[in-house]
């Protein structure tokens with residue numbers, strides 16, 4: 001059986017096996033001298049959690065290499081893409097061990113503090129990566145033949161979501177910069193490894209067939225997240241910021257992703273909502289302070305933002321895209337400057353100028369005080385955890401609005417506008433009204449997010465709503481995937497979480513994001529989680545992709561018809 | 569001169585029908601260029617009217633004037649006696665639909681979705697209906713899907729319903745454009761060179777399709793270069809040369825007019841082929 005391998009591949013495969021085995025063995029040795037580095041990798045026969053993580057990838061890689069031997073190409077399709085797994089696993093392992101060594105060097109002041117075990121692991125990982133590169137591509141995985149039992153699909157979805165929750169909690173809990181980065185590299189390696197295996201493709205099919213389960217599981221996981229952060233208000237504050245940012249970005253995604261308009265001043269709508277809520281609040285500095293129930297305040301904030309959207313959209317949406325970008329850019333600045341000038345000297349006093357409105361009191365809904373920590377199931381839910389829960393409800397509503405609009409005659413009109421605006425108009429689509437609806441609707445959602453943000457932050461001031469924030473919102477949409485909810489959630493998490501956790505890199509933050517965006521535009525312009533149609537728009541000549549997308553669209557369409565049929 | 573049976577039928581048909589579309593003295597200038605000059609034309613209910621003329625004669629420009637894509641420099645277009653509204657989508661709502669000479673489908677949408685975009689102007693569900701999935705949204709979605717499938721079946725594209733329109737063969741794309749236009753429930757269908765680039769077999773199918781559309785009770789104004797089609801199948805034909813109506817009459821009349829033969833049939837026919 002082994003004789004059927006080409007000589008080249010044989011050398012590569014056995015080199016990779018040896019490499020992965022070396023990494024596995026090396027975790028029994030200390031990797032670093034000095035306990036300060038990462039999570040104490042100084043023990044013989046006592047691997048640290050991060051070492052175990054590496055061992056996990058190595059073990060899967062090794063298993064894939066051996067399984068690939070048994071299931072040789074030419075013997076038909078295999079259940080998983082063993083060779084691809086081995087190759088990607090080897091490369092990921094090399095990156096991971098490399099990151100560990102660099103982190104050790106940074107934390108302890110030099111590569112001298114890397115112990116023999118660390119070098120052994122690195123050598124093994126590089127060997128595994130190089131060996132993996134010689135392997136031929138795997139045949140198509142046949143995992144999808146096993147899709148049938150629905151309990152299996154549901155279990156897989158639940159496991160996937162639970163792993164995501166676990167990973168997110170672990171990432172947020174990494175205290176030091178080095179730990180966070182190393183864990184991040186490991187997570188990326190693990191995700192790419194699973195993706196290479198073909199499991200993701202299978203999971204996305206399963207998810208398409210069990211949408212309700214997926215959504216339920218995702219929300220249960222999201223609600224469970226604060227319980228993994230026992231009492232850490234700092235982490236929950238970051239999480240709340242991520243949610244606010246993500247909610248706003250989904251609103252922007254209607255404008256950018258669904259209709260294809262460029263809005264460079266979107267943060268102004270978040271600001272409009274936040275200022276409205278602040279001015280109406282019971283803060284000592286609020287100028288309008290009226291006693292309204294919170295849901296009413298939310299609706300008013302959204303309405304104010306969408307009125308601004310109408311104001312700016314009505315004259316500009318008739319002109320083409322480039323003008324719109326410039327006008328919205330200017331609008332964002334005008335908003336900030338206006339908020340600065342409504343201070344009593346340059347204009348009527350509404351916002352207290354650059355001081356803004358501080359001291360916004362905490363919400364109290366149905367007797368639940370958002371300012372207090374609460375003990376639930378033995379876990380302390382801090383102030384920010386309370387707001388996180390509220391934001392989850394808000395973001396759920398935003399997602400419902402986004403998806404339901406997307407899958408309706410309005411959503412079809414938006415796609416048509418994106419594809420050929422003139423033809424859409426000539427087929428009876430009211431393109432102007434649809435663009436305006438997207439603009440005002442997106443603004444409404446941002447305004448809603450802003451009103452909750454005002455209470456979460458307890459203060460609102462103009463300097464929070466600068467152009468850079470608009471740019472980051474747009475980056476979240478483009479990075480995550482135009483037109484998808486999941487993509488934007490991921491994009492927003494990356495763009496908000498990384499700067500919080502990597503304060504160390506603060507000076508280089510913009511440089512890093514710039515580099516990230518350039519890389520994305522070069523290698524995956526459609527974003528991390530791509531909308532099928534959007535993907536096609538970016539790869540216009542790719543006929544093969546066009547066929548694939550067709551199949552996926554049909555699966556999704558079938559699903560939506562099914563859903564409609566079930567409900568009616 | 570003896571009349572063929574066909575001509576006799578055609579004459580009778582034109583005689584007792586009322587006017588559906590009436591364009592009077594439509595002129596369209598682009599700077600110094602007069603692309604359409606004082607063109608008048610009538611389309612009666614249930615009639616197929618042909619529009620012929622050499623390349624650059626202003627046929628497509630005239631269509632654009634009728635459908636609101638261009639605002640004519642002067643002249644008047646009326647549908648059932650009422651002046652047509654200015655915007656393209658209002659023209660569609662009034663009951664005039666069109667196809668394009670260079671196919672303009674929504675390429676990354678499936679055939680079914682393309683046709684459903686055509687239903688847009690005949691459906692009413694607003695954002696609130698869609699967000700809350702209210703009965704109006706659901707009923708309309710069901711009805712629109714059903715109607716769109718019906719139109720796909722009508723043009724013979726049922727098997728292609730879920731194919732992205734970019735993946736369809738050329739002839740099917742032209743038929744899909746017709747289905748999309750039909751989905752707007754028009755009274756008058758404007759077809760801009762519906763058989764351009766088709767092989768003889770496809771052309772015959774297209775002709776047969778256009779007849780079936782007429783049998784639904786729609787009037788059709790069609791720009792065509794295929795002489796057999798124009799002269800045998802159109803009730804009346806107008807020949808446009810350099811933006812002006814040269815001759816207007818039955819197929820036979822136009823065909824035998826020496827000016828038409830000189831301006832159109834004489835030489836430039838080959839030129840038209842590469843226009844496709």
Ligand SMILES: Nc1ncnc2c1ncn2[C@@H]1O[C@H](COP(=O)(O)OP(=O)(O)O)[C@@H](O)[C@H]1O
Pocket residue numbers: 598601603621622623624625626627628629630
């Ligand atoms: N938007 C425009 N701007 C300037 N000239 C135009 C425009 N559209 C059409 N034309 C000109 O009008 C004339 C008629 O073109 P067209 O209507 O496309 O001819 P046909 O469809 O009969 O072949 C051509 O000379 C063309 O160049």
Ligand SMILES: [Mg+2]
Pocket residue numbers: 627628629669
């Ligand atoms: Mg033309």
